[in-house]
Amino acid sequence: DAGVIQSPRHEVTEMGQEVTLRCKPISGHDYLFWYRQTMMRGLELLIYFNNNVPIDDSGMPEDRFSAKMPNASFSTLKIQPSEPRDSAVYFCASSLIWQGAQNYGYTFGSGTRLTVV
Amino acid sequence: AQSVTQPDIHITVSEGASLELRCNYSYGATPYLFWYVQSPGQGLQLLLKYFSGDTLVQGIKGFEAEFKRSQSSFNLRKPSVHWSDAAEYFCAVGQPNAGGTSYGKLTFGQGTILTVHP
Numbered sequence: 570d571a572g573v574i575q576s577p578r579h580e581v582t583e584m585g586q587e588v589t590l591r592c593k594p595i596s597g598h599d600y601l602f603w604y605r606q607t608m609m610r611g612l613e614l615l616i617y618f619n620n621n622v623p624i625d626d627s628g629m630p631e632d633r634f635s636a637k638m639p640n641a642s643f644s645t646l647k648i649q650p651s652e653p654r655d656s657a658v659y660f661c662a663s664s665l666i667w668q669g670a671q672n673y674g675y676t677f678g679s680g681t682r683l684t685v686v
Numbered sequence: 687a688q689s690v691t692q693p694d695i696h697i698t699v700s701e702g703a704s705l706e707l708r709c710n711y712s713y714g715a716t717p718y719l720f721w722y723v724q725s726p727g728q729g730l731q732l733l734l735k736y737f738s739g740d741t742l743v744q745g746i747k748g749f750e751a752e753f754k755r756s757q758s759s760f761n762l763r764k765p766s767v768h769w770s771d772a773a774e775y776f777c778a779v780g781q782p783n784a785g786g787t788s789y790g791k792l793t794f795g796q797g798t799i800l801t802v803h804p
Binding site: 573612625660662677678680 | 720722727728729730731732735776791792793794795796797
């Protein structure tokens with residue numbers, strides 16, 4: 570298995586532009602999470618999905634952020650318009666639903682480093 | 687709400703020395719506890735996890751952690767550190783849903799950066 574795949578690895582964009590981050594979870598995993606990591610705030614959960622349905626989006630900072638999961642193998646996180654304070658590393662993670670404790674644990678992608686100038 | 691505290695932001699040890707990274711959690715029931723490691727430019731990798739049973743759990747790369755309910759702690763240990771262990775380490779707690787059938791969300795600590803001197 571190739572693991573959780575995120576693209577792009579790096580993104581530099583100008584303030585006000587739309588940014589789309591992409592994630593392909595591990596096949597068969599039915600939870601998908603989007604995290605943001607910054608030096609100041611550490612790892613923040615933005616939103617997570619179960620079976621493609623958003624379960625908790627309370628961590629999405631504002632209406633400029635939106636996330637979708639149109640099918641079990643793809644998710645996007647969109648920022649429109651982007652601002653310099655959105656600069657961070659964005660991680661996607663997937664997990665198998667708990668069918669026994671041994672199955673639980675996230676697998677993280679390598680992240681997308683976003684820089685908004 | 688659950689929370690995780692890693693009291694040490696940065697720890698420096700010499701190669702070959704023992705290591706203990708601290709983690710304290712706040713949660714009203716039996717937690718699911720995890721340690722992850724993040725190397726520079728990489729995502730987080732699961733080191734080990736505790737759900738129930740034996741309070742001393744073994745993980746990958748020679749790491750172990752001990753769950754102490756009385757102290758609300760889940761400290762990570764390694765008897766002899768290697769230079770390749772230099773990374774950032776995150777403790778996390780999972781909260782079961784009302785039915786106990788799934789554990790969707792993990793809450794992470796702020797992380798501890800480990801530096802290893804030769």
